[in-house]
Amino acid sequence: MDKKICPVRQTILFLTTLIGPKGLPDPKGQRISEQILVLVEEIAEGTAGEAHLPAIEDLVKEYNDARNPEQTRMAGMTIQGLLDDHLEIFINHIQTRNCPTHDCGKLAPSPCQMACPAGIDIPTYLALIAQGKDAEAIEVIRRDNPLPWVCGLICTRPCEMMCVRARIDKAISIKFLKAFAAERAMSGRAYTNPTPRPANGKKVCVVGAGPGGLSCAYYLALMGYGVRIIEALPVPGGMLMVGIPRYRLPGEVINREVAMIEALGVKIQYNTRLGRDVTKEELDREGFEAYCIAIGAHKAWTLGIEGEKDFSNVFEAVRFLRDVALGDHRCPGKNVVVVGGGNVAIDAARTSLRLGAERVIIAYRRTRDQMPADVEEVEQAEEEGIEFSFLTIPAAVKGEGQNIHALSCIKAELKAKQGSDRLAPVPIEGGEFEIRADAVISAIGQYVDNEGMDAFTGINWSRRGTIDVNHAHMETAQPGVFAAGDAVSGPATVIEAIGGGKRAADAIDRYLRKIPQPRAPRTPVRHKTEPVLEMTAHRKMTLEPPKMPMLNLYRRRTTFQQVELGYEEADVRQEAARCLRCDICRRCGKCVDICRDKMGINALKLGYLDFDESGPTDFRVTAENCITCGACAANCENNALKIDEKDGRRRLLLCGTILNSQAIRYCESCGAKLGSEEYTRFIAGKTRNMTPATKTRLLCNNCLRRNAAVSNAANSGALPMV
Template sequence: MAEKTCPVRQTIIYLSEQISSGCLTDPRGRRISEQILHLTEEIAEGAAGDDHLLAINSLVEEYFHAKSPLQNQDTGKTLKGILDEHREIFQSHIQSKNCPSHDCVKLVPSPCQMACPAGIDVPTYLSFIAEGKDAQAIEVIRRDNPLPWVCGLVCTRPCEMMCVRARIDTPVSIKFLKAFAAERAMSDRAYINPVKKDFNGKKICVVGAGPGGLSAAYYLALMGYGVKIIEALPVAGGMLMVGIPRYRLPREVIDREVATIEELGVEFSYNTRFGKDVTFEDLKKQGVDAFFIAIGAHKSWDLGIKGEKEFPRVFDAVKFLKDVALGDRHVPGKHVVVIGGGNVAIDAARTSLRLGAQTVSIAYRRSRTQMPADIEEVEQAEEEGIEFSFLTIPKEVVGENNVITGLDCIKAELIKKKGSDRLAPVPILGKDFT
């Protein structure tokens, strides 16, 4: 049997072979196997309820009753091993009605849902939006993503790349419909939290109030845990707040979605650095039972070029965007060059322009088609007057008396390298320029 077969499907195949082969000579063992097969088929068809797994567990235990034939016990051990190892997959089939491996054909998610990193049920919430049921659409989205308004504005929308409508004309605007429904529901005061379970007596400390920490806090609170978030920054949101410019993601959007999480009883402690302002031992004394670490990625990579560390006007983009978000809105320079081709580079360039830079250029070592930045962001940057220098590899930041006078670069060409499908930039000797 294939190793990647869905465990639910694997159970159906195993029991079907056992029953059809006639090797289950004991009537009692055959009856138990047929009942488990029927229950498992209902799980694979999306017709199962929460009691199905309990019923299967009870039937598996019947294989081991006193004087049970050895063959029954072997079948029971095999099934018990599958259930013990893959219980979460069985539960996921029952609760989500989806089979990510595509083996249970009646539970195969749509292409857009498969492409979504959060696995959101895209077809269902789009149907609700089409019917004007924005609150119900938000309820569906928040089963897998507690920040639909935020994601509706900044998500890179891989779902739209897989949208089958694109084979006819253009993909459905899944991303913006999500933001549309969230804004409408919020305006109608219909953006409400699900009913949470009663407090179970357990306390969790979440370190970091970024999207990871906020998501963990939201679902833990719904499950009945007492949740406290400690955050080093003075605001919640993490990189949502200090990494994405306000023109793309307004601060009030983040604040309002964070407020809905706070309504669940989640406690926030800002300007608090874990290990410095509060320690692990301090929190344990306060009754914290478990920790969820979601500290984010707030550091940039160094380029490793000469002059990078020698001039005060060389900034890393992550810190630059963070400082601007926290109130340091000074123009970085009259003429700005941004090195890189991702969304952060585009954000830094467009932010520099808004702060008053006279010219802004982006130097990228590959071609336009290979830029990892969202094509929409690139097009908007061009419309705003930002210049692009492609196939440009930076060599050295040059200047004197702590004043930058230029960026020495070398032109590149794209060459296919062994073991990679992506063309790699290779410097062209003698093609130096500033």
């Protein structure tokens, strides 16, 4: 084994060989190695707690069972030796959360991967998509997210927010590339499940078939658990199916991805509400050993205004969207007013329009720039003809009998309350007005419906009405009961629910195998580094993100067809190739420092390296001053910068982008390689006092020295002049 690398990293590499194809022969040895590997990886990542080392030592003792094969017992002795010899370093990793040699960060996640709540290895799958390997890309995504197609259409994409390319021009369109790859892989029947581990005989019950529950079920099934999902609705997907309209997320997409999860043996029991249709006692008796509560946040806040309860045409948006999703396509009214400013309000308004409403107005009590809805959603709603009434506070629903005539409102202005810099809408005196309406839809937020949850007597509820968990492992105060999704966060994002479900699955596995939980949420894992794609600096700088083709407006106003039609294949490949590969370049800036401060050349204009103070970047500028000396590459810890020689040229590449390419020259006397003209000139300039350059011949330093020696000797008379 290599003694130079960090012992923690060394242990990880050794354990990885033990569980590989040429590893330990016995399943028990493999199992122990897998468990230790998880714990050592957490030590390397800085997410381990105090219980990790004692747990590893207990597991190592299991190797020594006399009934185990000799190879397994030998492996145990090797790991025990590593622990004994380097205990201080292991403890240091746990306490400081830092690897002094940086070996434990070699496969450090990129900012986009770190930003993804599910921790998807984005640069790897973008590199695969750029090469046309869509099915392999989906395989990479599904290591961390079982619903890539769904997320490719509706994710809130925190990854794009942290995309380093955005510091140069625009973020990579990560979301749409994922949808493209999923669609292609599914269409080509190449969207497949990984092989699950053999059944371990243990059963876990997941309550709720939304993104959090499905994610938890998927990863548990892959780990060999028998999983049943209890779902109150007659359809899978939770809010994906009954909250997000079909023009954003077709039902077939959800059904196909859920079918993949069911193909792993996950059973979904529809129309079954816990506490009403089945009790926890019954489930306990069936042998379920752990539970994951992922019931979502399906209850809506009401407006609390006069007349709200008096008319049947006042709806809660979540109920309205659910009814439409389950097949009720009646138009809510000719004139619809939606109250709220979030994505649910936009969805309710655009759905009303598609059902035949003549005029739809969104009434929001603040200003446009304070709307929490996605900018793209707001723009698309406006394109379709949705109107907005900002600074509008609803006051009463007016009408006669069962018919609504108007929503009475008050104009507001934003004012700071005493002791706060937060602007709040305050009614303007005399600002009363009415908006004509025959249907009013409230979309001012949702909360968790805790009906039926009293069976879980040991769980705590937060003051926000959500289930209280430790977010590092999603375990509630009741042992064996975990929770994920909106039930924990309140109404939040799909990718957050998926990430929470995955964390819960991991934690349930650890709970049932009695290994300690992590102290902090685990750092996303990278399994390998895809080779980079070569392209010129000019091409890397001038590639532009494609424009999304949209369904025509007439259809958008009348049907539930998907609005965003997806990129063309050529655009997808090109957009994926725009990625900077931040999984390889960690933006430490050493290359810039060395080129500028040590070499005095200053050829690298990489302003994007700094998160807080980004400057201008232009890969094309490097060629103006670079001498291909290779000092930057020699000091790049992660081999992001490389010097190579190809077709008689010396090239400098940054993650595949050719920053410079110069013709290699050779000594005219001995044929030794000299490097480029620029490099030779630079070296000659530095060494001219010691080895005077010849202007007539191109010579290497050795030949120059030899010539100079001969010349000096001849001048001094030591050698005869020829």
